[in-house]
Amino acid sequence: METVIRVKGLSKDFVQGSQTINALKSINLTIKQGEFVAINGYSGSGKSTLLNIIGTLDKPSAGEVELFGQQVNFTNASSLQEFRSEKMGFIFQNFNLNPVLTALENVQMPLLLTDLNSRQRREKSIEVLNKVGLTDRINHKPGQLSGGQQQRVAVARALVSDPLLLLADEPTANLDSESTKQLMLVLKEMNKQSGLTVLFSSHDERLLKYIQRTITLNDGLLTDTGSCL
Amino acid sequence: MKWIKLSWLNVLRNTRRSIIAISIIALGTFSLIIASGYVLATFEGLRESTIQGGLGHIQLALPNAFIDKEIDQGGFSAEKKKQLQQTIEAMPEVRLTTERILFEGLASTGDITIAVIGKGVNINKERKITLFTPIIEGRNLPNITPNTNPETQEQIYSAVIGEILARDLKVKVGDSITLLASTSYQGINAIDVTVVGINRSGIPEYDQRSVMIPVSAAKVLRDSETVNRLVVSLHDTENTDLVLNKIASALNNIEQKSWLELFPFYSNVVTLYKNIFGVMGCIILLVVLMSVNNTMVMAIMERVAESGTLRAYGFTTSRISKLFATEGLIMGLCGALLGTVLATVVIVFINISLFDMPPPPGRSVGYPLILNWNIYAITVISLAMIISCTIAAWLPARKMLKKNIIDAINHH
Numbered sequence: 001m002e003t004v005i006r007v008k009g010l011s012k013d014f015v016q017g018s019q020t021i022n023a024l025k026s027i028n029l030t031i032k033q034g035e036f037v038a039i040n041g042y043s044g045s046g047k048s049t050l051l052n053i054i055g056t057l058d059k060p061s062a063g064e065v066e067l068f069g070q071q072v073n074f075t076n077a078s079s080l081q082e083f084r085s086e087k088m089g090f091i092f093q094n095f096n097l098n099p100v101l102t103a104l105e106n107v108q109m110p111l112l113l114t115d116l117n118s119r120q121r122r123e124k125s126i127e128v129l130n131k132v133g134l135t136d137r138i139n140h141k142p143g144q145l146s147g148g149q150q151q152r153v154a155v156a157r158a159l160v161s162d163p164l165l166l167l168a169d170e171p172t173a174n175l176d177s178e179s180t181k182q183l184m185l186v187l188k189e190m191n192k193q194s195g196l197t198v199l200f201s202s203h204d205e206r207l208l209k210y211i212q213r214t215i216t217l218n219d220g221l222l223t224d225t226g227s228c229l
Numbered sequence: 230m231k232w233i234k235l236s237w238l239n240v241l242r243n244t245r246r247s248i249i250a251i252s253i254i255a256l257g258t259f260s261l262i263i264a265s266g267y268v269l270a271t272f273e274g275l276r277e278s279t280i281q282g283g284l285g286h287i288q289l290a291l292p293n294a295f296i297d298k299e300i301d302q303g304g305f306s307a308e309k310k311k312q313l314q315q316t317i318e319a320m321p322e323v324r325l326t327t328e329r330i331l332f333e334g335l336a337s338t339g340d341i342t343i344a345v346i347g348k349g350v351n352i353n354k355e356r357k358i359t360l361f362t363p364i365i366e367g368r369n370l371p372n373i374t375p376n377t378n379p380e381t382q383e384q385i386y387s388a389v390i391g392e393i394l395a396r397d398l399k400v401k402v403g404d405s406i407t408l409l410a411s412t413s414y415q416g417i418n419a420i421d422v423t424v425v426g427i428n429r430s431g432i433p434e435y436d437q438r439s440v441m442i443p444v445s446a447a448k449v450l451r452d453s454e455t456v457n458r459l460v461v462s463l464h465d466t467e468n469t470d471l472v473l474n475k476i477a478s479a480l481n482n483i484e485q486k487s488w489l490e491l492f493p494f495y496s497n498v499v500t501l502y503k504n505i506f507g508v509m510g511c512i513i514l515l516v517v518l519m520s521v522n523n524t525m526v527m528a529i530m531e532r533v534a535e536s537g538t539l540r541a542y543g544f545t546t547s548r549i550s551k552l553f554a555t556e557g558l559i560m561g562l563c564g565a566l567l568g569t570v571l572a573t574v575v576i577v578f579i580n581i582s583l584f585d586m587p588p589p590p591g592r593s594v595g596y597p598l599i600l601n602w603n604i605y606a607i608t609v610i611s612l613a614m615i616i617s618c619t620i621a622a623w624l625p626a627r628k629m630l631k632k633n634i635i636d637a638i639n640h641h
Contacts, residue, residue, distance in 0.1 A: 057638070085544075092538065096535055109539070113542070113544065
């Protein structure tokens, strides 16, 4: 299987006043295509920081990140933006949907950067919304949807541009058990169907039964590089 | 189109706030259009009332006659005058030309003598170019058609004098006064004229001194057949410079002055008004700018996380700031459009109503309030509004987008 993520000696330091906090300490990690991986750890263990650096949203203090066999150059913002729009999808804890747009319009947002015309964007978005089980909610605005439905819109938005890697930061933190279950089933289905690599951070024990591999972080140190459950 | 639609939806996100911002832009646009309408109408009114008040668009005289009184005692011979008139009246921009004899002298009733500024006019033509000196008592100078109806003595020796001069001389219509002036050969001559009318220009200084007599009487007074001014009236004031150039290239041994050179006060008024309008415009624009900026800062602060998400999805900061700028542009466009429509309605209403305004400084009669609807001014004002609003939205967006992408995503 092709290596999607390779991290070597990754460190991240934050300076707060006179203190330097080592959020990540020399992390080495490899994730292959089609893996369904959770980054586990207590609050402040460095899960989000690791996810952000892999998602090229943040720069490491030291070390290297290789994505799809290509070493990431963190200094070139425009190439990072292009890379993200082509290969990555993101899901956030707070969904971050545009409240004035319908579910369909929210899902179409990443496609605005592509060459697809209006009809093609619409068709593709409806197709993804069908996959996440929101066929009858496409014209609803976020305020008219439940938390679980909003997160599924966010999943559809993340998947609409056919990413190769899906990154999710605490995607179930604001969801009830039923919504959590539905979300995980959708993600698992996508993972199975298209070989999408999924990496998400969570310390939600309800997710254990869905996860293929868990990486554990503790105070910025990788204490477990993954066990298949 | 997709970006404009997205920006439009964002404008509608907080309808009340957007309506307030658009209303302020509309009010600013409205105020500036009304103010510019008033200022432009003032410029035009002052210009045209001066030109049509007797100045004409261009005046011709002998070289240096405008500054040398001695040269001005002479003038164009009848032949020269005819040649000049034929050449100038052949120009399509020219409405007509008329001769004048300007003189300074004294008006006397025997008991009272007052210094006057007089002009001998061809009343038939003068009527067509002098529109703003109404006769308040009696009648105007008699019409004369030289070829078919030779002038009578009564027609020749008649005068229309200023209202204040009549009061000071204690004369009324039908009374006789004596006019004394220098002749063209440095002598003194006098004629008796009958006051046939009293006029009011609205300018007290002019009404204290003005005497208008037929050009034939002025020739007798100066004891010369020459005329010292040729006044050119145009169809359109805008063509003044063009005709000046044409005359300069077609004729020589003459001096010509445009209405602007003869009436430098106009430039001073224009400069003063432009400064006042400029300062007022800047203040209004600043208020609008701050208002839109405030609206956009609030909108932007509410959407930091959303912008962070867009950046995560690969939207460039430039693309996102353009989205915000487009929102400012849309609000500016709506406000400018609304302000223009409102101002147009008000301008039409005011121009139909003809409200009376008090006399301006230096005048004794009021004037109807007229506002100009000038497409150029409206375009400039609207563009200034739209550009200001776009910048007012773009600047805070740019600042917000400097925020770290992670902090932006997690901003709540």
